[in-house]
Amino acid sequence: MFWLGSLLATLFVVIAVGVATHDGYIRRHYRHPRLLIGALLTLSILAIPLSVGIALTAPEQQQPWVQYAIGALFLTLPAIVALGLHLRHSPRLPARQRRVLAVGAHPDDLELACGASLARFVDEGHEVMAMVMSHGDHGGIGEEREREALRGAELLGLEGVTVRDFTDTRMAEEISEIVGAVEVAIELFKPDIILTHSAHDQHQDHHAVHLATMRAARHSPTILCFESPSVTQEFRPNFFVDVSEYLESKVSAVQMHRDQSGKPYMGAKLLRGAAVFRGRQGRIPQAEGFEVMRALSSDLGEL
Ligand SMILES: [Zn+2]
The missing domain is CATH 1.20.5 (Single alpha-helices involved in coiled-coils or other helix-helix interfaces)
Incomplete structure (x- = not known):
């Protein structure tokens, strides 16, 4: 034996x-x-x-x-x-496939703010592209953080992620250049929906990326602003994505960012709690909340 x-x-x-x-x-x-x-x-x-x-x-x-x-x-x-623990449904082609461009300032911003929504969009057959404006080397090791951003994007199933090299913590001085970078991305990817930071965010880089993206997307009909851990109390979401089935994907994607794992807002408990809070506001169990800057009904329908 x-x-x-x-x-x-x-x-x-x-x-x-x-x-x-x-x-x-x-x-x-x-x-x-x-x-x-x-x-x-x-x-x-x-x-x-x-x-x-x-x-x-x-x-x-x-x-x-x-x-x-x-x-x-x-x-x-x-x-x-x-039995019972079956696979999540695999990506399928929706009635109308959207292109979603998510623009964040630092490598972990997108996962923290809207990782669950991005995973859901991917599973529903939409094309999601991410853009990160810096390596985040002021608060960590830039090279490592870029690798973590790639791993996070891969886990969520994104089409791709571009990590740019604008200056961490000093993006307010580079707004014109960031506008140019986002304009090129919009020209190439032609997104139906653009996601970015909120104006109600006290991090100077997040605020700068918000301003730059709004400027670059001046001809785009649908722009939603996501919730970073640094949003102020003025952040008032009026669009909610049901992420009940995608919270664990978000937790895993955030955990890819080991370089930042000591930060208090990276914890799974906090991420789950925030989703319950936003879910209550949206009258669903768990949600990620967004501020609608403007929206074309046909872009957001079914999402
Ligand atoms: Zn950030």
């Missing part, structure tokens, strides 16, 4: 390590990720000592219940994945 016990123990260790290291993937692709991660880890951790017991015990001393228990756990694993 040594080989069988060893094989099972290895298999369950692989499952436990796989679940622990790929929790971001599970959060993005499964409807009930926390339940799935908890169930798989619990079952694997229970099965590992039982498997080791089988490997180390002589066949004549083997307790039959140990083998039955491990067999039951082993059969339960695929059943858990298959």
Whole structure:
């Protein structure tokens, strides 16, 4: 029985390590990720000592219940994945596909402010492109933060993300250049919907990117402003995206930004709480809120 016990123990260790290291993937692709991660880890951790017991015990001393228990756990694993914890629906082509351009100042801004909405738009078949105006090297390591922005965008399923090199904390002095950069992005991508920072944001870079984007998007009919952790009390959302199924995707995308993980606003508890608060305002369980600067009804319909 040594080989069988060893094989099972290895298999369950692989499952436990796989679940622990790929929790971001599970959060993005499964409807009930926390339940799935908890169930798989619990079952694997229970099965590992039982498997080791089988490997180390002589066949004549083997307790039959140990083998039955491990067999039951082993059969339960695929059943858990298959039943009830099914995959989120895969991207499909909506009646009208929108192009969404999200413009943020720093590498983690988009995930924090509207990561769940972006993931939802992607799953509903819309094309989402992100633009980040700086590497954020004043508050962290620029190169690392760029890599984290790419990982966050990949997890959310965005078409792509461009990280520009405007000066972190001093974007107010570069507004003309930022206008030019956003104009080029609008010209190339031709977005139906533009998302950016709010005017009601006390971070000087966020405010500068808001002004620059409003200027660059002067011919665009639909502009929504998202909620960064630094918005003021004047931020009053009047457009809500139901993100009940996408909060865990947002949490995972934010957790990609390890460089900033010490910041108090990066915590999962806070992200979930904010979504409940905005959801209450929108009369749904969990939401991300946006301020509508202007909107063409056909651009926002069905979103
Ligand atoms: Zn920021």
